Amino acid sequence: MKTYRIKPLLVGWFNMNWGGLIFPFAEGYFEDLPVFMFLIEGEDGEQIIVDGGYTYAPFTMTPIKKPELEVPFVLKKNGIDPDVIKTVVITHLHHDHAGHLRLFRNADYYIQEKELLEANYPLGPVAPGYCKEDWEDLVPRFKLLNGDFPLRDGIDLIHAPGHTAGLQAISVNTSKGRAIIFSDCCYLYAGLAKRFPAQFFELMSKAAASSKEPVDMQNPEVAAALDKVFSGRFGGYFGPNIINPEENMRSMQKLDLLADIVVPGHDPELVRMNVIPDKYDIEEI
Ligand SMILES: [Zn+2]
Secondary structure, X not given: OOOEEEEEEEEXXXXXXXXXXXXXXXXXXXXXXXXXXEEEEEOOOOEEEEOOOOOOOOOOOEEEOOHHHOHHHHHHHOOOOHHHOOXXXXXXXXXXXXXXXXXXXXXXXXXXXXHHHHHHOOOHHHHHHEOHHHOHHHHHHEEEEOOOEEEEOOEEEEEOOOOOOOOEEEEEEEOOEEEEEEEOOOOOHHHXXXXXXXXXXXXXXXXXXXXXXXXXXXXXXXXXHHHHHHHOOOOOEOOOOOOOHHHHHHHHHHHHHHOOEEEEOOOOHHHHOOOEOOOOOOOOO
């Protein structure tokens, strides 16, 4: 099977309430959250792009942009000529994933049909997450998928609903096993707490310290409550609080079982681990 490298491309930051990322924990904890596109690079030099960064500032968030994070600049710095790209995978159409898709003038776009439907007729509370102006003229070039799809030898697209109805993750064969790009099915390593407990407890401590009424993580009652959460059905998975948290949890579990290497959608660790698997060093149990 062919092997590939994954390069997370940092293209911006948001200041966010992290309580929305690992529901039901960390509510009220605000920190900057990175926005990524991904480059998948084959051993033969083929380049596949995942997602399109962001241009749009919805009223719920505060985008932080800098000239060195502008998408055309980031592509150039990483040796990517957008005109040469033939394949773009869209994990979902939220504004921070679809902003610069138009740059890839010669590409086909692989997306789940359900995602296109949802983006056209979004449920009320998440409607501001979509920005049709970013992509509606590209729809004739969309390759609409219905479920899992083998994109290449060594790359599979996996329908992983919950965050949105049509979110797809990407399975990529690397020299160190199967990497899964979770996209927003799992924003942070802390969301897979059963696998990355150190990340989870570090975030919980930061959230407790920033809260008006700090939670004492050493308190036996708190420990007992956490035990209950971890030992429940799908225990130890904490996803975003969005369209369908229960369905998202099933998707998280499915992807977690498949992954040798976890690539979440928005984890700051990916700024440092900018070539996967070469620089992948996050500690698991
Ligand atoms: Zn999203």
